[in-house]
Amino acid sequence: MSGMALGATLLATNSSPLFSDSRKKKRIVFLDDDDDDEDEEDRKERERQEAIANKPSLSTIYSLTDFESVAKKVLPEGIWGYYSTGSDDEISLRENHYAFSRIFFRPQCLIDSSSCSLDTEILGTKLSAPFYITAFAGSPSAHPIAERGLRNAAGLENIIHLIPFQLSFPVEEYCAGLKPGQQNFYQLHFYNEKQFDEAPEFFKKLESMPNIKAVFINVDLNALGNREKDSKIRARIDSGTTEALEVYAHSDVKYFSLTWDHMKQIQQMTKLPIVLKGVLNKNDVLKAAEAGLAGALISNHGGRQLDFAMPPIEILAESKQLLKEKGLDKNFELFIDGGIRRGSDIIKALCLGASGVGLGRPFLYSLASYGEEGVQKAIQILKTEMIRDMKLLGVSSISELNEDMVDITSLKYKGLQTRDHLYDQNYTPMPDPPFRKE
Numbered sequence: 001m002s003g004m005a006l007g008a009t010l011l012a013t014n015s016s017p018l019f020s021d022s023r024k025k026k027r028i029v030f031l032d033d034d035d036d037d038e039d040e041e042d043r044k045e046r047e048r049q050e051a052i053a054n055k056p057s058l059s060t061i062y063s064l065t066d067f068e069s070v071a072k073k074v075l076p077e078g079i080w081g082y083y084s085t086g087s088d089d090e091i092s093l094r095e096n097h098y099a100f101s102r103i104f105f106r107p108q109c110l111i112d113s114s115s116c117s118l119d120t121e122i123l124g125t126k127l128s129a130p131f132y133i134t135a136f137a138g139s140p141s142a143h144p145i146a147e148r149g150l151r152n153a154a155g156l157e158n159i160i161h162l163i164p165f166q167l168s169f170p171v172e173e174y175c176a177g178l179k180p181g182q183q184n185f186y187q188l189h190f191y192n193e194k195q196f197d198e199a200p201e202f203f204k205k206l207e208s209m210p211n212i213k214a215v216f217i218n219v220d221l222n223a224l225g226n227r228e229k230d231s232k233i234r235a236r237i238d239s240g241t242t243e244a245l246e247v248y249a250h251s252d253v254k255y256f257s258l259t260w261d262h263m264k265q266i267q268q269m270t271k272l273p274i275v276l277k278g279v280l281n282k283n284d285v286l287k288a289a290e291a292g293l294a295g296a297l298i299s300n301h302g303g304r305q306l307d308f309a310m311p312p313i314e315i316l317a318e319s320k321q322l323l324k325e326k327g328l329d330k331n332f333e334l335f336i337d338g339g340i341r342r343g344s345d346i347i348k349a350l351c352l353g354a355s356g357v358g359l360g361r362p363f364l365y366s367l368a369s370y371g372e373e374g375v376q377k378a379i380q381i382l383k384t385e386m387i388r389d390m391k392l393l394g395v396s397s398i399s400e401l402n403e404d405m406v407d408i409t410s411l412k413y414k415g416l417q418t419r420d421h422l423y424d425q426n427y428t429p430m431p432d433p434p435f436r437k438e
């Protein structure tokens with residue numbers, strides 16, 4: 001089965017919309033067993049239904065953190081657990097975000113920035129902003145519109161949606177719904193040798209889709225990270241939520257170990273620009289540039305793979321420096337994702353050399369809370385934040401942003417940052433093992 005078909009087939013079984021929760025059915029059986037008291041799970045479900053009925057209006061959402069706070073209350077607990085989890089002790093998950101708070105700005109004064117624009121070009125594609133909706137599985141569990149909502153909002157706002165390999169419907173259908181002129185990139189990972197053997201055919205298929213301009217290939221999936229919080233939450237609720245997520249979240253999937261040699265073979269198979277997704281070491285960034293690849297996405301998969309992998313923003317800073325030293329920073333683009341929640345985070349990444357900045361969970365949460373409209377509003381919030389901050393920084397265009405505009409003296413000193421109360425307020429701690437009831 002070709003990679004794309006495999007992705008589509010896996011997902012065909014998962015179409016559970018946000019607000020359906022088969023726990024209810026199970027609990028009706030339980031309540032029939034003469035137990036009139038509302039148990040904890042029933043109480044949580046009742047509160048969730050109340051939250052859905054009384055959801056804040058979209059006009060009262062001011063930041064991406066607001067979407068997260070709404071999503072946490074309206075999503076079934078198991079779906080929230082799957083989205084929000086990191087691996088092991090979630091150190092990388094939290095550091096991804098906190099690393100940004102160790103970078104400060106050095107604004108310039110008395111500069112006319114009244115015509116500030118976010119227009120940019122990424123891998124040859126002209127766009128209205130330098131951030132994009134990154135690839136993630138599981139959108140159908142957020143909202144029935146699934147990835148269509150991400151595609152449409154990205155099209156309306158002229159930004160990239162990195163199409164996930166685990167798309168929940170055929171990629172042909174996805175492309176048929178694109179806005180005129182809308183361009184996208186495609187994320188691909190390999191499960192097994194057979195899929196790799198079929199890759200030449202698969203790339204031909206991608207090349208036949210003129211709106212797909214680049215392919216991001218995962219290099220961070222030799223095994224699935226230990227998403228312990230997610231496992232604990234879903235083991236406890238053991239519900240339809242678990243069934244709905246089985247496709248993405250089961251730990252016994254065998255992944256295929258890609259090597260530099262495979263990458264050489266891939267470069268012979270396609271003319272599409274190839275970007276490595278999940279690079280975590282400046283020396284690998286350099287190797288990718290030397291190998292003639294188009295770019296590297298520095299990412300620890302949103303803290304879901306190797307815990308204690310360094311925060312991407314820190315690796316970005318050292319990688320750009322190394323590429324410059326070797327004279328390889330011109331035809332090689334750097335990307336970053338993980339923990340980005342504000343326009344100012346995006347600006348910091350651009351100052352340190354990124355050409356594209358990805359966000360995952362914030363778009364899942366905006367989709368879960370308000371569908372396509374929510375995703376569009378999230379994009380608009382980021383654009384507004386960026387324009388305001390760039391003006392305050394004294395710049396009018398993306399190309400003016402550079403490393404002299406940020407102070408990164410403290411970047412390496414993990415644990416020294418100011419606490420971010422908005423972030424902490426939504427953070428879900430690891431649950432304890434449940435004691436059996438008497």
Ligand SMILES: Cc1cc2nc3c(=O)[nH]c(=O)nc-3n(C[C@H](O)[C@H](O)[C@H](O)COP(=O)(O)O)c2cc1C
Nearest residue numbers: 083134135136137299301302337338339359360361
């Ligand atoms: C629920 C969820 C599912 C994801 N699924 C995939 C996937 O299928 N393929 C992939 O390359 N990355 C996947 N990612 C990782 C994202 O592409 C991205 O690296 C990460 O979300 C960035 O961190 P952020 O969520 O803090 O923005 C997933 C992330 C989340 C949260």
